[in-house]
Amino acid sequence: MQSLFITATGTNVGKTHTTLQLIEALASKGHKVGVYKPIETGVKDTAPDATILLKACQKVNASFCSLTVEDITAYTFALPAAPFCADTKQTIEIEKIIEKYHALSKLCDILLVEGAGGLLVPITKEYTVIDLIKELNIKTLLVTPSRLGCINDTILSIEALNAREIDFDWCVNVYEDREDFEKVTQPYYDAVFKRWWRVEEGLNSFIQTLH
Numbered sequence: 001m002q003s004l005f006i007t008a009t010g011t012n013v014g015k016t017h018t019t020l021q022l023i024e025a026l027a028s029k030g031h032k033v034g035v036y037k038p039i040e041t042g043v044k045d046t047a048p049d050a051t052i053l054l055k056a057c058q059k060v061n062a063s064f065c066s067l068t069v070e071d072i073t074a075y076t077f078a079l080p081a082a083p084f085c086a087d088t089k090q091t092i093e094i095e096k097i098i099e100k101y102h103a104l105s106k107l108c109d110i111l112l113v114e115g116a117g118g119l120l121v122p123i124t125k126e127y128t129v130i131d132l133i134k135e136l137n138i139k140t141l142l143v144t145p146s147r148l149g150c151i152n153d154t155i156l157s158i159e160a161l162n163a164r165e166i167d168f169d170w171c172v173n174v175y176e177d178r179e180d181f182e183k184v185t186q187p188y189y190d191a192v193f194k195r196w197w198r199v200e201e202g203l204n205s206f207i208q209t210l211h
Helices: 015-028 048-058 094-105 129-136 150-163 178-184 186-192 199-207
Strands: 004-008 033-036 039-041 075-077 110-118 122-124 139-145 168-173
Touching: 004 015, 004 129, 015 033, 015 048, 015 110, 015 139, 015 168, 015 199, 033 048, 033 094, 039 048, 039 110, 048 110, 094 110, 094 122, 094 129, 110 129, 122 129, 139 150, 150 168, 168 199, 178 186
Parallel strands: 004 110, 004 139, 033 110, 039 075, 139 168
Antiparallel strands: none
16 A cells, blocks of 8 residues: 555644544554654654654554654754754755665555644745655645645645645544534535535545545
8 A cells, every 4th residue: 555644734633533544444454654754843751742653553564563752753853843943053954865665665554644733834044844745756735734724834835735646535523513513614515616525524535635
């Protein structure tokens, strides 16, 4: 199977939640799943998101049982900020991120790569998350929020992915403003997009499109 990059319109949208759901769904279909969190910021002792992802992966893929959080991350930083800003000593090397991607890919049928923040978050001064996606050349899943104002963020992210000619799908994590979503946001999605889906309802159909 191909690998999958999980990104979002911004931070605290639901990338880790969605990745966890994907691990479970793919494993239930018999796929050997792996995880990779290239960069995590806001790390005091142990990377929280990477820890959660690794524990979930270890339950379904024996090849990851001997790995540590350091093995499934390339860089972690204490400052909760964009990687470029958190990397105060300018230590990030894109080659290291890509090398770890290829190494982890050998341990699974499909590697789930969870990004940091949104698509245009700077990893270095001149290299963003969407640049990494393009270089890895893997399918992408864009997770969008359900809060008021999310239409603008969703459209901007979709336009960015289309402009780079990246193969992607997108879904809504219906979490914030849940009670208002169907009248405040959903009418536009229904009118403009032939197909969109919710994390809670469409994952099984989505994973059938992966090959």
